[in-house]
Amino acid sequence: MLAACSHxxxxxxxxxxxxxxxxxxxxxxxxxVRLPESFEPQKGGVTxxxxxxxxGDENAKHEMVFALRETTASEDVAPLxxxxxxxxxxxxxxxxxxxxxxxxxxxxxxxxxxxxxxxxTHGSFGVGADACRRGDxxxxxxxxxxxxxxxxxxxxxxxxxxxxxxxAATKEKPLDALVPPCxxxxxxxQPLTAVNR
Numbered sequence: 001m002l003a004a005c006s007h008x009x010x011x012x013x014x015x016x017x018x019x020x021x022x023x024x025x026x027x028x029x030x031x032x033v034r035l036p037e038s039f040e041p042q043k044g045g046v047t048x049x050x051x052x053x054x055x056g057d058e059n060a061k062h063e064m065v066f067a068l069r070e071t072t073a074s075e076d077v078a079p080l081x082x083x084x085x086x087x088x089x090x091x092x093x094x095x096x097x098x099x100x101x102x103x104x105x106x107x108x109x110x111x112x113x114x115x116x117x118x119x120x121t122h123g124s125f126g127v128g129a130d131a132c133r134r135g136d137x138x139x140x141x142x143x144x145x146x147x148x149x150x151x152x153x154x155x156x157x158x159x160x161x162x163x164x165x166x167x168a169a170t171k172e173k174p175l176d177a178l179v180p181p182c183x184x185x186x187x188x189x190q191p192l193t194a195v196n197r
Contacts, residue, residue: 021050021124022110026103030076030149031068032092032156033129034083036142040182045130046070046093048148050103052110055120064106065128068093079156083147087138127159132182137175142166 031048033041044067053061071077071094080090095103114121127146142165147156169175 021052022107024150026095026100028152029095031127032080032090032147034088034090034145035131037087037089038134038138039131041091042130042132047128049126049128051124052121062110066095066099069096131179133179134182
């Protein structure tokens with residue numbers, strides 16, 4: 001899961017100040033990831049993670065993680081056209097309809113819990129992307145950007161902007177393990193041709 005608060009634009013924080021993970025319609029959620037051209041998302045590797053917790057009860061955080069499903073629908077692809085950059089590819093995703101019921105059940109559970117014990121709650125969300133690479137790593141920064149759309153026909157908001165995978169690598173998980181060769185995976189996602197051309 002790519003996560004680094006310093007890479008979240010202030011405009012996104014402001015736009016999502018009233019975002020409520022407990023009531024958002026999963027059918028409307030869309031996500032996208034922009035990767036270096038030689039990278040590809042692993043199949044099932046792009047995920048949506050939603051969490052919430054109460055003040056003073058951070059250790060009892062509720063979390064849901066769902067593998068997202070690739071989408072090439074024009075209404076999902078077209079809003080990403082302005083995010084094209086040379087040397088990159090963009091992939092768009094939606095929640096798998098098979099997961100709607102599970103998400104809505106968890107949302108209902110949270111709302112019932114909140115009604116029993118009102119108090120200040122906090123939410124979090126993230127778009128994760130496990131990628132593989134074709135060939136050697138290119139020179140320079142390996143920038144990854146993730147996006148989230150929470151409303152029908154709304155804009156995609158930048159969740160993490162230009163996170164350098166070289167900087168994300170650690171001693172425990174070096175770059176080769178963070179972005180392994182694609183040959184290890186039989187199935188890879190396809191880029192959005194309408195966005196990349």
